[in-house]
Amino acid sequence: MSTTIGENIHRKEAWDKVSGNAKYTDDKPVTGYLHARILTSPHPHARIKSIDCSKASQLKGVRAIITGNDFPVLSGALLEDRPPIAKDVVRYAGEPVAVVVAATEAIALKAVRMIEVEYEPLKAVFSTGEALKKDAPLLHPDLGEYKRIQKDVQPVEYSNIASKFQIRKGNIEEGFSESYAVIERNYKLPPSDHLAMEVRAVRAEISVDGKIKIETSSQAPYTVVKQLSSCFQIPAGNIEVNVPFVGGAFGGKAPVTLEFLAYMACVKVNGAPVRLTVSREEDMATAPCRLGLEAAIKIGAKSDGTITAATFTFYLDTGAYSDISPYMSKAIAVDCTGPYNIPNLSCDSYCIYTNHTYSTSYRGFGHLCYTFCVERAMEDLAEKCGMDPVDFRKTNAIRPGDLTPNQVVSTYSNTGNPELCLEKLKTLLHWDGRRVKRIDNNRVLATGIACLWKSATPPTNAVSGSIITFNSDGSLNLNTGVVEIGSGGQTNLAQMIADRLKMDIKDIHISLAVNTRLNPEHYKTVASMTNYMAGNAVMKAANDVLEQLKTMGAQIYSCAPEEIEVADSKVFKKEQPDQYIEFKDIVSGYQTQNGTSIGEPVIAKGSFLLKGLSKLEPNTGKGRTGPAWTVGAQAVEIEFNQSDYTYKIIKAATVMDVGKVINPNGMKEIIYGGMSMGLSMSSREVYEYNKEGRLNTPNLRTYKLLHIGEEPLYQVEFVETPQTDSPFGSRSISEHGIIGIPAALGNALAAASGIPIQELPLTPEHLWRAKEGIHDSK
Amino acid sequence: MKYYEGDCVIELDVNNEIRKATVRPSDVLLDVLREQFGLTGAKPGCKNGDCGTCTILMDGLPAKACLVLAVEAVGHKILTVEGLGGHTPIQEAFVQYNAFQCGYCTSGFLMVCHALAERKPNADEYEMEKWLQSNICRCTSYQEIREAVKSVLKHI
Structure with a gap:
């Protein structure tokens, strides 16, 4: 039977979700x-x-x-x-x-x-700037006495700094001295919600x-x-x-x-x-939201567009409590450049307390926030160098042998191929180098580009596990600790098993609810790591199934296990495929015609522990925080009306290096969803606080989301550069569709309007204020 | 409408079945469907009429069950996602076009789409959008939902 990898498979839980049968926490009776x-x-x-x-x-x-x-x-x-x-x-x-x-x-x-x-x-205090002032009120006077769960989180006593991570690579002064063009920019993103x-x-x-x-x-x-x-x-x-x-x-x-x-x-x-x-x-x-971010960025490049040096300072507004934000400040530091090779680099990433709602992980784990800032700056630098924005990014794309900000040697396996993503994006967009095209007196069409990358930053000892059992009809039960949050992770795992055991995916059942007593631990269903971590565990379990079946088959057929084949839910000798034992007759142990029993019931297991990761060196930020990166290139096309600052989003496109396509439609739709969330977030979503510091937008009447009819055409294409230590070479992709979208939208609007866009959200009112220099009286 | 006071026993016609419930006049239909009848397909996404996850049909037209008092629903035919039966064209289309991810908004969207397909089988894309803008989906890009709905409408 043919492989299920690369096939469009409907979600295993599809019918539960269209019938009202899928039960969520509060659907349990209240009696x-x-x-x-x-x-x-x-x-x-x-x-x-x-x-x-x-x-x-x-x-x-x-x-x-x-x-x-x-x-x-x-x-x-x-x-x-x-x-x-x-x-x-x-x-x-x-x-x-x-x-x-x-x-x-x-x-x-x-x-x-x-x-x-x-x-x-x-x-x-309502901004990171205020919180860092000398006379700022201290939110946590006992900061130095708090218990640190992770020792690399180092709060600064008697300040509002919950943690700091830094990157130092190469020689900044020398790097800037080689620069022909230098730009310096500041950016600001307010908090928003997972919703x-x-x-x-x-x-x-x-x-x-x-x-x-x-x-x-x-x-x-x-x-x-x-x-x-x-x-x-x-x-x-x-x-x-x-x-x-x-x-x-979405992290929330x-x-x-x-x-x-x-x-x-x-x-x-x-x-x-x-x-x-x-x-x-x-x-x-009350519940945690997405953090706000302020950034100061300086980047320099030679006249041919080669970036020589950059300094990044990020101030993360974590709100009243730190939750996971210190690790977002770490993740932002480690990935601060985007998928570019910047030889001389300095990055300081602070996590700062304010009196905002506290924040937690949000799709992309901080990456979409810093990417907005860095990709806006890249766009300006490309312009200053007089270069096409795509060519500028290709010139600086990270390549095998280059050092990442945390000084990991980049390879195709651990990083993928950003250059190829950009090349494919050009074709997808029919890119002719023109960012703006005039439609009539008032309206222009504009395209914005942005690149993205992300590596996960899990604890260095995160685990996953899987158990496989069988039913009396020979169908298989997959048991993992992966939560079905909407990303279809378990369906991908079932596809992996179906491929390994060469069986029909219809005969694979998954346990969708998680019970910590029954299901083996899976670290968290976060960081897009299901394919990698649970995937590795599941593949080991599938191999265990094969080994057990082959051992039994060998006993039954009196041959060596290597001579046994397993396929189509049958066990047989390779040279005699027409004489087989069906799974239903062997998975609970085999009984011969005269009644003697052979073997044991098949219960298989696979477990996985992350290895080879390390904490960062405090001064340089050198260290390996995640198994690999996922890279991509994105574009947003808008129709902008210069007379009233309104715009319509026409198209959003992504080319992502996914390593290996497991489920084409499933993967595309996860990326569509990410792009949609990114457009909604960057075009309208904001936590607006009033003068008293209370949230002005605490419901869906005041906090607006994208509705149907406001969505553009979505396009996704893939590049497949395998990640060699991941099942089938697949990379993490669940969150990534969102990461470059706010920047791409910002770049499109900046080109269309001439406004130096440095803040989100990009509402017509905010654009008008920026253009006219009218500031909020608040 | 009848005047209700204190706890009162009402009869509701839900999914072609007459069911009794003891309610306060201020109880919304959504809570009665979920807590007394176990019909949890309609979801409390905001309880403010903004998100559409609680959409049911009242006499064949979409209504937000969080904005309808249970006592107001007396005498009307209520249809919830559980009453669709599982294999209406729109349910098949939602599976076919992967028009959901987490599934939480799905029941509400299905009810709006089902009513649209029944009432306005010739609706054009503009009219379809107007109907569906009452609901929010956070996971999909809407492109998937759009394709699913188009497949059950006649002229798109």
Whole structure:
């Protein structure tokens, strides 16, 4: 039978999703549950002087009220800086201050409004610039005493700096002295939201013997176990986390957030089942968002366009707490150049506290933010050198033998081929070197280009695992810890097994829900690493199946295992394919005609531990943080009206080096989705705060997303440069479609309007303000 | 409309079946469908009428179940995604064209599209867009949904 790799396979869970049968966390019946709701802070920075729950707790049906004093713990992914419920101080408007548990949701909400909190407002900071000033209020006066989970995260005591990573390569002064053209630019991106359609939700219950059961909408069930265990001193074995379908995540469901609250609420009601589902408004203002970024960039190039040196300074606005942002500052530093060879390089990447909603990983893990800045600067530098923007990028594209910012020697295997991506993009766009074409007096067509790359920055010891069992009809069950968040990861894994075992993918069943007790640990369903990490584990399990079947086959046919072939769900001797044993007759052990048994039931396993990664050298940033990069080139074409600053997005295109195409349509659609999210985010999405530091855009009426009819034509093509240590040579691609899009849109608009675009989002109003020099009075 | 006060027992015609529910007059249809009837295909994406994940059909027309009081639905025919049966042309088309990723907005989109195909089988692309702009999808690029809907409309 032919291979399934490279075939268009429909998602395994397709029919569940079109029939209403797919169950998400809060689809579980509510009967038997108590309901929890959160009281949040109206102030961005204030001392909590008192909390009076007496009236609220007297309301009929209220079972418990929890404040920060009940469980004085600190939590955090890298640095334990966040009390799950604010204690003594609130650091952003929207921060949880109390949790009410009641018989119904209506009673819980009523009680929330009856809690009386007295605050003493403190001076707040709303930009990284303000936060770095000498007299800036300190958000975390105890910063130096916080427990560091990862030792390479080094907060600066008595400052608002949660962490810093830096890159030093070559000789900056010499590099700039060779430059013919130098540009210096500043950029600014405000925070925005993941906006998964499913809001965060969690259920918790504790049995009388102390077994904790959590059901949650999470990308990281195994991390929920670990963080609950470490925060509350519970043996990890007592915690079971279940994750059914997840209704979109985009990084926003990788941190542990509501799980802490539900657990504490559950403890307070003696383990009775508790349900906590936040409102959309809380999902935006209370739960973590995408970070903001300010950047200062200087790049120099020779007259032929060869870049000689660059300095990058990035200030990440992580909001009130650091969560995973220190590692985003690391990821940004490591990949700061984009897929270009810059021999002399300096990069400082700071993660800074402000009184904004705290932030967490977002599709692309910080890459789309810095890429907007770097690719806008590249565009200006190309122009200053008088070069075609595509040729300029090709001239500087990273090639085998070049050193990446973290001084890894680039190879086709670990980096892919950005030059080929650009070449293919040119063909796809029918590129003639003209960025702007006039349509009439007011309107122009403009095209913007941007390149992207990204490597994952997982912990150096991240794991994955897989178990394969069989059903009595010979069909196969694949068991992994991969969460189905919408990226179709498990279908890709099934394709890999189908190929390895030469069996029909229809006979492969996948376990879509994850239970941390039953499914082998998969680090997190993040960083687009399912194909690589789970893929490697799954391939080992498939090999284990083959070995077990061949051993049994050899016993049955009295030959050597090497003489046995497995294909089409059959086991046979290579030279006698017409005499075979069907899977259903062998996967539970084989019985001969006279009743004797041979072999054992097939239960196969494969596990994977990341190897060869290292922490960065603190001074130079030298070190290997991820297994490989994925590179790509993107373009956005717009029709811009110069009279009123409105524009229509006509086309968005991506050429991505995916290593190997596993599922063409599936991979294209993930990239389409990324481009769509990038266009939505860069053209309109923004967390707007009012003067009081409260979110002005906490719902979908004020926070606008792209709707149908506003989308352009999407085009995706692939380059296949294999990553040799990954199954079938495939690379990570789930997040990547978003990364270069804000920059490409910015470049198109800059060309069309003549406005030196340095901020997002690119609304007509913002463009008009930039052109006319009219600043917000706020 | 009848005046309701306190907890009241109502009868709703959901997916061609008469079902009883005890509700408060302020309960929205979405919560009653999900919590009392176990029909969780309609999703609470925003409970503010902005996202469309809770879309159901009322007498054949799309309605946001988060904006309809349960007591308002009395006397109307309610259809949820579970009532489509699984193999309507639009459900087949959504699978065929991969018109979803995480699946959370899918029930709502399916209901709008199904109503469009039934009521306006000759709709053009402009009219299709107007109908579908009530809903939001965060995962796909909409191109996939557009292709799926076009395949069940007659003249596109």
